[in-house]
Every structure is written in C-alpha cells, then in structure tokens.
Amino acid sequence: MSTKEAADHLALIPLKGRGRGLPPLVHPEIAPFWNSVAAGRLSLQRCKACGTLRFPLAPRCHTCLSASYDWEVIDPRGSVNVAVLNPSAPEGMPRIGLEPPWQDVTPYITGAVDMDCGIRLPGRIICDCNQARIPGTRVRGVILETTDGTPVYGFAHTCVVEVDAPA
Ligand SMILES: [Zn+2]
Numbered sequence: 816m817s818t819k820e821a822a823d824h825l826a827l828i829p830l831k832g833r834g835r836g837l838p839p840l841v842h843p844e845i846a847p848f849w850n851s852v853a854a855g856r857l858s859l860q861r862c863k864a865c866g867t868l869r870f871p872l873a874p875r876c877h878t879c880l881s882a883s884y885d886w887e888v889i890d891p892r893g894s895v896n897v898a899v900l901n902p903s904a905p906e907g908m909p910r911i912g913l914e915p916p917w918q919d920v921t922p923y924i925t926g927a928v929d930m931d932c933g934i935r936l937p938g939r940i941i942c943d944c945n946q947a948r949i950p951g952t953r954v955r956g957v958i959l960e961t962t963d964g965t966p967v968y969g970f971a972h973t974c975v976v977e978v979d980a981p982a
C-alpha cells in the first residue's frame with residue numbers, strides 16, 4: 816500500500832525497511848495499547864471518572880486515582896517537541912553507548928511528540944531531510960518493524976509519509 820492511500824486520518828502508516836529496533840516488553844495491563852498499534856491505531860486510556868486522557872499508561876488515573884478507564888483511539892498526528900539524532904555507534908567501547916540492534920539502525924532520530932490530543936509521546940522519528948529535528952515540525956504516527964516482528968509505533972515526517980492526510 817502506498818503512503819498516499821492511507822486508510823483514514825487515524826491510521827498508523829506501516830513503514831518497511833527503516834531499521835528494526837527492539838520489540839516492546841508488554842505487561843498484561845498495557846497489552847491493549849500494543850494490540851491497538853498492531854491494528855494500526857494509537858490508543859490511550861481515558862479516565863471514566865474525571866475524563867482525563869493520560870500517558871504514561873497506568874492502572875489508575877493520576878488526577879483522581881480512579882481505576883476505571885476506557886481505551887480511546889487518538890489522532891496519530893502531532894508536532895515535534897524535542898528530537899535527538901543518534902548518528903553512529905561508538906567503536907571500541909563495548910556495552911557503552913548503543914546496544915544491539917540499535918547500532919545497525921543508526922543514524923536515527925528519537926524524541927518526543929506533542930500529539931494533537933494534548934499528550935506527549937516518546938518515539939523514533941523517521942525523516943530523510945532532517946527537518947523533523949526542528950521543534951514544532953509536524954509528524955504522523957507510523958508502524959515500525961522490530962527484531963521479532965512485533966509492530967511498534969513511531970513517527971514520520973512529511974518527507975516520508977503524508978502527515979496531514981485528509982480525513
Ligand atoms: Zn480521573
């Protein structure tokens with residue numbers, strides 16, 4: 816599927832050949848988050864008592880301590896808050912710096928994205944033009960490959976995917 820044919824404005828766009836990072840460690844309480852990513856959506860918890868949409872994922876609301884929540888699909892678009900370029904793996908310094916498989920993924924950008932829903936999410940940022948290293952740059956959620964095939968979410972700049980695809 817071409818990136819121009821993204822199903823809808825909530826879709827995470829699958830990217831292949833962009834380097835395989837580590838799969839997530841999935842605790843049963845946050846399995847719905849990763850199941851949602853596998854289904855092409857980003858979902859977060861919204862408190863059923865006070866309505867707070869929250870991250871990090873947690874068994875209780877950080878605002879009112881309620882344990883009652885629903886999973887809610889969020890818009891996968893946002894703006895870069897901060898971005899860091901990992902240019903290369905240090906040489907001759909075993910176990911200092913990047914662990915496998917990340918050496919093979921360099922150079923890559925990682926950072927934090929202010930999602931349009933108001934939540935800040937961490938993640939890798941795929942960009943071939945370096946503009947995504949500038950705070951405020953628009954990016955969109957994507958699905959990245961991992962070493963064991965589990966899909967993870969990340970972000971991509973408009974030089975890689977259509978960020979503000981029509982609804
Ligand atoms: Zn609450």
Ligand SMILES: [Zn+2]
Nearest residue numbers: 942944972974
């Ligand atoms: Zn770019």
